[in-house]
Each structure stands twice: as C-alpha cells, then as structure tokens.
Amino acid sequence: MDFTPHTEADVTRMLAAVGLDTPEDLFAHLPAGVTPTADLGLPAGMAELDVMRHIDALASRNAAELCCFAGGGIYDHFLPPVVRALTLRPEFVTSYTPYQSEVAQGVLQALFEYQSMVAAITGLPVANASLYDGPTSGLEAVNIAVAHTARSTVWVSRGVHPHTRAIIATFARARGLEVVEHPLVDGRTHWEHAPDPAAVLFSQPNHLGVIEDYEAAVSTAHGRGGLAIAAVDPMLLGVLRRPGDAGCDIAFAEGQPLGNPMSFGGPALGVFAVTRDLLRRLPGRIVGSTVDRDGRRSYTLTLRTREQDIRREKASSNICTNQTLNAVAAAVHLAWLGPEGLRETGRQSIQRAHHLADEVTGIPGVALANRAPFAREFAVTLPADPGHIVAAMAERGFLAGIPLGDFYAGLPTGLLIAVTEKRSRDELAAYAANLREVLADA
C-alpha cells in the first residue's frame, strides 16, 4: 500500500520545480556514511487485504474471548457502544494537542468536562487532562510531594499495585529518593515508624481488593507533615468514600475502566486530581474556561507556565503527548453512567464479588487470603500452583485471575480474583464449578 498521493508525474514536476532530478537528490546533502547502502532487511509492502489477513492471523493467537476475572487496575466492565462511537469520531481521533483553541473547542470542552467529572468523583477540586496510566501517575504524585515538602523519603503501602511500586523504584534509584514500604497485616496496611515522609501513598481498595482505613493513612501523612496520596478504583467511587472527602491531597487512578477497552493494558489513562494548594505543581495539560474577544465562553490550555515547552528544564513534569482520547472516552462514559449508573456499577461489582467469594471458598482447600473487608476484588489461597491453575482455567474459557506469589512472598499460592457488574450469575457459577474441577485434577 501507499498513502502518499503523489503520482510519478507529480514527483517529476515537483522535483523540477525545486531544481532536482531524482528523489535521491533530496538527500544528496547528507554526509557520507549515514545512508546505508545495504538492504535494511525490511519486508516488502503488502496489499490491504494481506495486511488484514496477517493481523487476523496474529489475533487468532490471542485468547481475548476468555471470560475475565483478572483485574489489578484493568477491568472488564460493560462498555456501551455509544461511548465507543462518540470517542472514535475522527475529529477527536485525528487532531493534535489543542494548541489552536479556535479550531479545537471540541476537544477542549470535552477535556474541561473530563476535569470537572474527575473532580466530581474524587472529591478534589482540580484535575488535569490526563496522564499516561495509573502506575506512572503514582510516580507523578510522588514527584509533587517531593517538590512540595522538599523531603526525599516516601512511604508506600505494600497494598499499592506492585507495578506502581516498581515504577517508583525505577525512578527513585535515579533521583536518590528513599522509598519505605509498609507491610500489609491481615490485608490492610500497617503504618510503621520511619523518617518523616514527603508522602504517604496507599491504595483504596488496595491491590488485594481490601478496603483500607482512610483515617489511618491520612492522619499518618498529615501528622508527619507529608501529603496523603491515594490510588483509587474509579468504578467504586459511586459507592466508596471519595479520597477528597477523606482528606487526601492527591488522588490518582488507572482510568481504563472509564470508557476504555482493556486493550492489553494500553492505551490506558492516568486520572489525577489534587487539592487547590497543589494546583501549580500539577503535571500535564490543563484546560481552562475563559472568554474570547467577543466575550463568548471558550476553552484553552492554561497554566502553561508549568509545562516543558515554556519552562524547559524547570518544568513540573516532561509530559507533552498525554492520553487525551482516553480522557475523552472517560468523559463520555462518566456522563453515560451519571451518579446512579456509577453507584450501580460499583454496587453490583461488589455484590457479585462477594457471591463469587462464597462460591470459591466452598471449594476444598480454597480460602480467603485475609479477613479484611474487600470490595470487588479479593485474594484467595489455592491448594495448587496458581500459575498452573490459571493455565488450566484458560483452557476452559476463563481468565481466572492474577497469581500473587511474584509480588507477595507471603502468598505463594495467592490468586487475585476481580469481578465486575458484567459477570452474570451463570458465569460466576461456571467459574466456581470449573475451578473445583481443575483443583480436583491438580
């Protein structure tokens, strides 16, 4: 295929107009040695139909049809066709970052509405227009706290997603930050003694699905002069207390469940909200409402003096391209849900999770990994290797969950099981029945 419109005649005419003979002449000024003469080993081009056949063949090597009980930030919620249809409008998809506001009011207003709705669900007054994903948002939150408090120690609950912790660790090494991890005791964070932190970072619910004690985390942070940072599950914010109401300074989330398919974990969406105090430290794009020359309401990127293109090495973060389209999807989905839809999604996910928990703990050898209250995700211990069980369950059509052993030494046979409102009673029953059989065979 070829997506350039140029015909041979066009090329000849244009080359002549710029005083050249052949396409190679366009690169004649390049220094010797940088233009390889050898074949680069690239494939030949393909016709569109052949490309599609190839992609089809690759897709057939995935088991995307598995009935999904895996979570860990990425959830199989019901994604209504209307949300996809609106999000995938080419005017949103094929535009750039809205630098020219006059011809970008569409995406600017959508982002303003996204920010407004993120504020509504987090209970914090200010949100940005998106970050890359949940885990990298955790790093951005830590960066704010470090800058804001001028401290270099960060407390992180072991209930925070292991990938978030891994990312923080990657950068902490480079930046010379000290990360103190606080253990889970019977599923909930036990805040131990350590040097005063820039931030106390925890997850609500935590990675084992357990509902943490907001008050304990927030007072621990504030009592020591640090910021309280909560990772939250956006689909539970219609049911659980909002981090802003609980006194958190920063809340972030993996926003995929809001309007985005699971897509192997990316594009995802970093949802990010802060208190008014932290506004000028906020990373990423922010859209503001203003008026145009004629006094009409209009929208524009604002507070740009935080950003890299203006502040360069002094910028609050280096983010340029973010996840705008995913944020637009989240805006459409949140408006589709409304207060009642969000509450019902959370309520059903929790009810169904508890139903499944009862079913699976009725299987010999399967037990809850802790006695703490959980929401829509829970950890069990199995009487067999979770990796093998997940593989065996996949053969039967289920993605059974996420083995926990790699991340929690205390849970070598742990399996994390997630439930959404989409999992019907029949699916829950089938899951339990198959798990019983698979374990019996194991």
Next chain:
Amino acid sequence: MDFTPHTEADVTRMLAAVGLDTPEDLFAHLPAGVTPTADLGLPAGMAELDVMRHIDALASRNAAELCCFAGGGIYDHFLPPVVRALTLRPEFVTSYTPYQSEVAQGVLQALFEYQSMVAAITGLPVANASLYDGPTSGLEAVNIAVAHTARSTVWVSRGVHPHTRAIIATFARARGLEVVEHPLVDGRTHWEHAPDPAAVLFSQPNHLGVIEDYEAAVSTAHGRGGLAIAAVDPMLLGVLRRPGDAGCDIAFAEGQPLGNPMSFGGPALGVFAVTRDLLRRLPGRIVGSTVDRDGRRSYTLTLRTREQDIRREKASSNICTNQTLNAVAAAVHLAWLGPEGLRETGRQSIQRAHHLADEVTGIPGVALANRAPFAREFAVTLPADPGHIVAAMAERGFLAGIPLGDFYAGLPTGLLIAVTEKRSRDELAAYAANLREVLADA
C-alpha cells in the same frame, strides 16, 4: 432501556402545561374499543448488555465465517475499512432524504457523485440516486419500457436472475403484462419469435456466469421497436463492455458489491442508468447541480415532478425512501477503486474463477454445465445432489455455491460457483480438495 429523556418530573410538568393529569389522558379521546385492555404479550425491556448478549447468541447460530463461493448478485468482494468508515459517518446515517438542500449538501453532493460514477461505469448518460435492489430495479426498467412503448409484452432471457424474473412475474400478473421467457441454449440466450416487445431484458453476464452476445440482444430489441435492458455485474464493468457502449437503453445492477457488505442480501442497492431520452421516465430520486442565490454551486433534488409527492397517482413510480446510504457507500467504493482498481478487481475475479473451474472440473463427475464463455461465475453439474453437497461443504467451512435445480429444470445437479478477487489461491485449492472429498463420500 429507554431512549426518551423525560424524567417523571418532566412528564408531570408537561402534562400540567397541557392541562392533563396522567399519560393515559393523552389518549382519552380515542374511540372505545381500539385500545386493547389485554396484555399484548410483548417482552419486558432489556438492559443494553442483555440485548447484546441476545444478539450475540443469535449471531452464533449463523455460519457467517464460511469461505464464500456463492454469488448470484451478492458477492464477497474486498470491502476496505476506509469505505465503511466514511459511509458510516452519523451525518450520512442519521439524516433524512435531503429535502432541505441547504443543510444537506453533504449527502446531495455524494449522490451527485454517485450518479456521475454510475454513468461512468455503465456508459449511459443519466443515473438515478438508487433503487431498492437489483431485482426490483428490473421491474422498474420493465415499467419504463411499457410506458415508453405503450406495449404490454416483455421478453426476458432465462439468463436473467430467477429472483428478478419472479418479481416481474408477481407484478405482471397484477398489471396484465405478458412476459415471454427466452431459453438458454448451451448457456446463452436464444431469442425466439414472439409478439413485438416493449423490452428485451437480459443479463450480462447471465445468471450462469456466461457472457452474452450484446449485439444479438440489442439488435433483437431495437429491430422490434423495444428497449434493450441489461442487468449487469458492476464489478466486471472495468473489464467487460459497458451496456451504454453496447447500445442498451437501460442498465441496472445489484449494487451490493459496490461498498456494501453481503448482509444476508439487504440492504442492497439498485443501480439504474438510462439514455437521455428516458430521463423523464426515470423512477426514484435524482440530484442535480445548480447554483444558490449567491451563484455558488450547490445541489438539490430535481425533476421532482416525476415523483409521488408531487404527482401522486400519476407519478412514474412510488419510490420515496430508497437506498441512499448504500449509494453513498458505492460512491466511496468506486472512488476508492478508480478505473484501475475496478479493472483489476474484475480481472482477478475472472482469472481466479477460471483457475477454480479447471480445478473442480478435474474432479471425477464434475463438469461445466455449458461450453459458453464465462467471467467470474460458472455453473457445474455434480455427480450428487447439490443441496447435500452444499451442506457437507458448509460443515468444512465453505459456502460452496448456489444449487440451480430449483430454477433450471435442465440442471437438476447444477451448482453455481462465484469467485471474487478475494479468494486466494490457497482457498481455491482447499475448495477443490474438499469438494473432491465430499463427492467421494457422497
């Protein structure tokens, strides 16, 4: 689900504004007896997710994934994603017939372009903006001829699609027309003696895939003062002579292969073009280019005095809603193809069809049904019941073709096999190999 935006409070407020108490009051003026009191036996409403599950379950009872060798007007050509993406733009999909030209220039220009491209591929100067499908277009063509010649006999080749002949028969009975069918002799129409016709209707290629003799048909028609009407295969018009160039007065086609999925045969597309002489007899909508008040080029529905809303019982046809969106799809697809793409599609379909014909006629007991030249579809006779063979082939992943016995008494074991540019060599080989096995088992 509910697609009305009204809340209970809205309903109360609005009822009050019109002086009513309950929704039932809106119908209080209806006469007694027409408002049934018994339950209508309608299902309860469903949540969106449940609707989708239901539709999924129904879809799973179709074998839409069969590798398709059936044709008969509906063909499995390559439909590039760009054609679907543009055709399915909601501005085209959710608008009405363009009565208000000022806010319908998009669809009007698209239809003008469609008409222009239909003229280009048929070689006739004037086309309408679509009819329902190929077969009903045949009826409209006959209607024109009957009105134009004031005769009531119509000659129809038995090479015309049996469904087209069936539709003509349905209406001929009501209108008192006499339809004379002319036989196929070794695959091609043999024009016999009969009363002078209003029209001579034939198919190029015919329903057995055979290339007819244009000159024979056209001179037969014109020699007897009738119109020459050709049913054509749009995907072959880059390779075969255009009906206009061959002297036909009317050409029509099943336009599905132009931009439309097979969709169980509908929505389809009636492509329809005529000579300049027949312009004022053309059925259906026509778009014309004109100028607006400010002299700018603009488009509008035109020659409306042929139409039912103006002429009522004197209209040239009763068509109101047509197949606009399918015509827009055809326009996009024709522009995607261009002259070379159309030619290549036809060329490859023909080459691949002949390759397959060689392969299958190498199977013992399988023979071509006639010795006439064919294009991309051909009839074979099988050594077994074609219905059983089609079923057996379907079990192996192939839609093997269309049994001909119901329509051609002389071909009780006939099977009509269609090939498009999309059928790869591997698929052709697999078809032949499976057919061989299936016949060996039969």
Next chain:
Amino acid sequence: MPEPAGRASSAPLVGGSAEPTLRELSAPGRRAWSLPDLDVPERPLDLPELSAEPVPLPEVAERDLVAHFTRLAHRNFAVDLGAYPLGSCTMKYNPKVCDWAAEHPGFRDLHPQTPAEFSQGSLAVMLEAEEILCALTGMTRATFQPAAGAAGELTGLLLMRAYHEARGRHPTTVLIPDTAHGTNPASVTLSGYTVRHVASDDRGMVDLEQLRAATDDDVAGLMLTNPNTLGVFEHDIVEMARLIHDVDGLVYYDGANLNAILGVARPGDMGFDIVHSNLHKTFATPHGGGGPGAGPVAVVDRLVEFLPGPMPTRTDSGLAWVMPERSIGRVHGNHGNFLVVLRALTYMLALGGPGLRRVAERSVLNARYLAAMLGDDFRPGYPGPCMHEFVVSVAALKRRTGVRAMDVAKALLDRGFHAPTVYFPLVVEEALMIEPTETESPETMEALAAALNEIAAAAVTDPLVVQTAPHHTPVSRPDEALAARHPVLTWDMPAFDHRDAP
C-alpha cells in the same frame, strides 16, 4: 451564553470554500486501492465483449477520499447533531446499540443464499421481529421483503388483489383520503388499481358520509393512515372499516404514523386487514439520508396464505424457508433489508412492552407540549387534540407579512434545528407539519417553540431577512427551477452557463 439544550450548534469551523467534486480532486495515476497480486497462474482468456478503455472513474488517494467525504459529512444536518422535527418522518434518535448489532460480523457477512441450516440466527431475527410487530399491530403474520414503506404499500395492494381474485371478484377501485401521503395514490396506480379520493371534514378526519357515498362494489379497499397526516386520530375508524368490509373490501393501514399508538392501540382492533410499518420511522432505524428503510407488511389470518415468500417458518427441524400456499410471489431480490430488521429487533428488545408504550406516550406528550407553546401566528390546522405530530398554518402570517411556510422553515435552519415538513398535507394552506418525536427533551421543545415564535416575530419586524433565510448554512437557497429546467445530473453534463440565460 450557552443555548438551551437540544439546539444544534454546529457552528462554523474553518474554511468557507465549496467542496470540489471527486472528479476535480482526481489526478491521473493517483490511487487509493490496493489488492494482493494475482497468485494463480495468469492465463490468456479468450473472452467476448471485453472493453478496450478504462472507465472514466476519478483517481484519488485514500487521504483525499477521506478528507472529501469527511468534509461532505460536515455539510449535513443529522439527528445526531440536533432536533429534526420533520413531520411524517419520525426523526427520532437512533440508538448506537443498534449500530453495533448491524455491524455484527455474524449478520453483516452472511450471504443470502446460505442454507437455512447455516443461517438459523438470521431466520430467528426475522421471526422474533415478526412476532413483536404482529403483537403491536394485532396481525397474524408479516413479511419483511418490502424495502420501504412504498414497497410495503404495493405489496399490500397486490395482496388485496390476490384476495379478491381468490374469491372470484375483480373490483378496480381503491379509496384514498385527501390527506394521504403521495406514495398511497402512486402505489394504487402501480398495482393496477384506480384511485378514488375521499375528502376530509372540518375535524381533519375522513368525512364518514363521503366515504359511505364513495363505497360500492367496485371498491377493492381503503388505504388509511391513523393517526392521519394531520396528526389527528380518525375517530370513526371502526365504523369506516365496517363500511368497507360490508362491500367485501379490505382496509389497509399505512403505518408511517404507528409511533403515536405503539402499545396503546392496534390497527387490528380498529378493523385493519393489512398493515405496513416503517421500521425506519417507528422502530428507530436510521434514515441514511433517504434509506435504506424497511416496510414490512403484516396481515390478518385470512390473508396469510397470500403473503410474499419464502417466509421464515418454525418447523420440527428448525427454522426453514417456506412459501405461503397461494403466495403472490416475490417482491424483493432476497429477504428484504435484513440489517434494518435486525436494528429494529434490537430496539424492540431493548424497550420491551413498557418502553414501546412509553414511545407513544412521550411522542404525543412532546407534540402537545410544543403545540401549546406556539404563538398565534401558528394556527392549528384542525381543532381537537393532536397525536405525535400536528399541522399548523401560517397563512395568516403570510397575508400579513408575505412570509411563507417555506421561509419559516428556512429560518429555522439558521437557528440550529432542522425544518418541519412544509406544504403537506395538501389540505392545509401554508402548512408546517411538526413531529418532535419522543427522544427530544422538554428543554428542546422549549427551545424549538422559542425559535419558531422568534421567527414569527421577525417576520413582522424584518420580513426580508426571513424571506432570504437561511443565512448561516454552507449554501443559500439553491435555484430549483434552474436545476429542473437545465438538468445537470452528472459531472459530465455541462453546467448551466449564465451567458445562456434568457
């Protein structure tokens, strides 16, 4: 600053230039297409009737193709952009879940000649939709072959003829009220019958006495829309049906206005024998800029044997295609506009009985509410309560200001709404036929009423501005007379040259 909900605001974006045609965008050798190479051995084919020349299609790159049609789309008003109160057309919102269904590969990619054994899903779709349609209309069975309302009418008239012929009768006349849609008389002629007109009375209903007078043994049947195109429910319908049945005629229901009575009243209970419905109106399938639609025809018991076929039928070995015993034959090349039926079924299932009834209630409520808010310049076409649509006359306004119904319609375009239907039905002078549909909110009704009242006021203060509307659309009023006098129907026809003007 912001406008009330529902007012479309597809404001100017960028660039005021006209869109070139594909032909003008074309350059020799440019291309969008790609196909795999021929992978079977190429052979010289000795075929007759080969063409020498390539066909003169435009040649464009995929990029330009996309920009062209995207820009064209931006020049089109649509339901997805705003309110579309086009009377008689039921321009309701088309749910996206139905789009999803229509794109389902399990349906979309199925060849119509797939044997029934391998297309049970599609047959089931048709049967499920048929059952709901019959429950709503009070009929026994329905065919989905007709591709639109007009095709349904023709089919219904052929059924009428088959019925009479089966009884050895040959009546020649079909009664049509003067409020009828143009397709009704046109279909009558096409089916070989003759139209006999019946006038309306001052209630906006068929005049029962006139109907009685017009009804004789030569009457094959009566075609009727109810509520009729004035938005008025025919109060004497049961009596009217009895009159026709008394001469062994059949009563045909033009279902274009079924939306108003969905789940509330059934044509079957009113005495109708044949009912077409427009899935693209009542059942929320989109109009596609003028189609595809679907015009299924449902009938009472005694007409089932005449239905077109084959029909999907439950048998012991699953669903099968069966030809009705005395079928009139085929009226579509395949099974009708199948994907439209699939969309309609999706909609019916989503709403269910209660939801379908809510459609009727709220479509009527919206119409009443809107009518109540319009000022005196919009005189009701007829007394009595309207159903889901209503007709007003601006004849008085025209006498006072010179502003006509068409001008009001055009001025509404400038205000972010589609126009109502104008000059129809023919029995009302300077008619505006307004059908808000149930999917519009009360706020939209209020904005629409405000816009119409504003236009009426402007007609008085500044009639010229209204008469030259619209002012904010991509083009102003196209010269329709020129278009008809000098038809330019393809880009090969010479455009009108102003120097030729008289």
Next chain:
Amino acid sequence: MPEPAGRASSAPLVGGSAEPTLRELSAPGRRAWSLPDLDVPERPLDLPELSAEPVPLPEVAERDLVAHFTRLAHRNFAVDLGAYPLGSCTMKYNPKVCDWAAEHPGFRDLHPQTPAEFSQGSLAVMLEAEEILCALTGMTRATFQPAAGAAGELTGLLLMRAYHEARGRHPTTVLIPDTAHGTNPASVTLSGYTVRHVASDDRGMVDLEQLRAATDDDVAGLMLTNPNTLGVFEHDIVEMARLIHDVDGLVYYDGANLNAILGVARPGDMGFDIVHSNLHKTFATPHGGGGPGAGPVAVVDRLVEFLPGPMPTRTDSGLAWVMPERSIGRVHGNHGNFLVVLRALTYMLALGGPGLRRVAERSVLNARYLAAMLGDDFRPGYPGPCMHEFVVSVAALKRRTGVRAMDVAKALLDRGFHAPTVYFPLVVEEALMIEPTETESPETMEALAAALNEIAAAAVTDPLVVQTAPHHTPVSRPDEALAARHPVLTWDMPAFDHRDAP
C-alpha cells in the same frame, strides 16, 4: 468556484450558538445507562468507608449525550478534514486499516495479565514491530513501554545512568542544543541530570566547536534531534557522536523527526546509542487530540541488558516475557500503549521497505516544494536545503506591518488549514515551523502556499484584519491571560465575573 484540493471546507452548517456543558444539559433523574438487574442474591454488606451521597455527575439521556459530543466533534479541526502542517508534529493521514486493526476484538479485549501462552498474538505484534523499528533505526532491541516521546526520553536517560553506573561512573551533565524540544531539558532534570546548553551556528546546526568545548568527563551524554527542529540535517553528526563517545558519553536520538530519513539514513549509522521514536508521528498512529502516543526506545547492543522489562522474547516454548538482566525496571503499568503499537505495525507492514522510504522522500519533497513557493515575506530560518519541515521567520513582515507569526497562523485557520507551529524553535524570531508531511498532494501544497502568500499580502493592505483573525471559527481568540490569572478548571469553579475586573 470549487477550491483547490486539500483546502478544508468545513463550512458553517447551522446554528451559531455555544454548546452547553454536560452540567448545563443535565436534569435530575435523566439517564443514559442501563445495566442488567443484580441476579445474585443481594446481601447486606458490612463494609467500611461507604459513601453517603451520590457523586455529582451530570445526568443526561443517551440522545443528548450523542448530540453533545457530535456537536463538539464538529467544533474540532482534524487531519481527516484537511491539511495540518503543524511543524514537529508530523500530522500525516492516519490510515483507516489501522483503525480496523486497533478495533480488532482479538487485541482490543485482551487483559494485560493474560498469560503469555494465551496472548502469543500480542507478543508477536510487539516483536514484529520491534524488528522493523530496529531495522529502520539501526538498533538492536527496543522497548514499547514508554507511552509517548517524553516518556521515551526519560527512559533513555535512565538507561544512560544505568550504563554509567554499571561502569562505576557518575557523570552529572547532559548536553542539549538550543534548538531542542522542551521535553528534552525537562526529561534531563526529571532523570536527575543537569542540562548544559549548546548553541547552534549560522547553518542552523550544532556548533561543533561549542560542542567540543562543552564536552568533558562530566558529560553523561548528548540529546539530539536529526534532522533538528529547524528541519536541518546535522551535517557533523558522525563527528559529534565521536566527541561524546570519546568521553564515554552516550548519544541519544530524539526520534520526533525520524519521518524525514525513514529507510534513507539510520541513527545507528550516525553514531547514536539510544533512539526513541514517536509512533504517533512517524508511523501514522493518530494523535487523538493529544494522545495516546507511543515512544518506544531502541538501543545498541551494549545497552540491551539495561532495557525496561519484561520484554517479549522468543524462546523454545514460544514467545515469553523476559526481564533483561540488569533492567532499570518498569516504566509503564503494563506493556505500554499496545494498540498504538498494533496500529504502527499495521502501517509498517502495509508500506514495507519501499513504502517507508517513499515516506521520507515525499515528506522532504513536499517541504521543499512548499518552501519554494512561499514569497519573500517568509524568510527561511537558515540557509541550506530543508528536510521534511522548515522554519521561516516573519520578523521582517512584523516590522513592516505589525503582523506577527501568531496572526499569520490564525489567519490560516480562516482559510481552511490548520496553523503551523509558531514561536518554535526559540532560536528563530517570529518563527513559523511548517511540516506538510508526505500524505498531502502537490495541489494541497499549492493551495497552502497561495493561502500563506495571500495572508502576507493582506498583512500589508489590511493588517488589522489579519491581527484579529480568525473570523470564521466557532470562537475568536480566547483570552489566555485571563484563563491563567483566574483559572476556571471545572464547572464547579466560579467563572470570571467581569465586574471583578480591575
């Protein structure tokens, strides 16, 4: 009458009103959502931290949701509507076949924690894309974790640090030319390094002498875009790389401009050690209004062991996730923006080697052709031939007429084109940075040149009109100073009240 190809013509449609916010469209109790009823026995759950109040989200019907976002879409310029010559951003056409791939359920509906055994297709996608990327850049392996270019930069800098630390070295400085994109210095700081600037010379290239002077043992590396943001190919690149390597530094390639040299020249052959590329630029994945993108980082042999992980790897038992030996760890929560990678692979496969090279050739040809057609008011930022983009200065025009680069940009919006990048790079006064990309036709180049020249002429005859442009967009220039001084970032924040103005 019609305009030349390529000029967007998204002309005014209907309704000039502002679009209400979702909050303004909201009415209590209205809803779009529907969910199946809970079909497991409901139980009282004794959970802590439950909320009492519903969250204050808007409440809208599906119909209003659709109209709202459709109208918003109509207020957005996009590549699908017309030319978008935004320098440094490579706003090329995004093929629809890639959209098709990204919507493939086999990829779209896959959970990231699906074991490798059951997600071989996705791992294969990453490996195939990686191989092509490495072939094009002359690198050994690449990670797809970074979600955008800036994330790639940060990753590259962490790799730099890991490399030095593995050799027991702790240099603290990274060299950045003054033409660099803002993300480069910002990333340097975030990675814990210190920026040292290097000036350009009058060829618009890094000044080799300055670079030599700035290079010492404390230098961890150099970040460079080539062609640089002036569209100029750094002629001394091999020598520059040698200078850095001589102090054991690493040379980082910011691949934002890779489009210009695709298949023509490879960063690896120029001496670069680390290469990020922006799939959302070079490989035609759409920008989504600001993302998602993907910024894969490819490296030479000796850096492979430090790459983030896990990485898809071929093993005897199929494709598996393997953590590089001395990996810096994880830089993304999952596997990066996977669907963006899938789109890029689709594009790469469609084009193949010859097609990819054609991209470079024609992007450069378009830029040269366009540059040649611009009048004297657009002074080239630097001498010498440009690559796929070029920078012109309107400083002289500004002195003569008062019309600034921003005004020219805004006036271009009125003419149906998106604006170029303005005021970047910082080293050129009143800069317009123009990147046509290879997917635009010569006719579009001609229309664009005509529009720019027209604006320059208008600046002389009627500067005020240009200075107050745009005039035909949904809004005129928003007050950005007010927005920053009085931030209104959500609909809960009070809008600026004009009575409060000083």
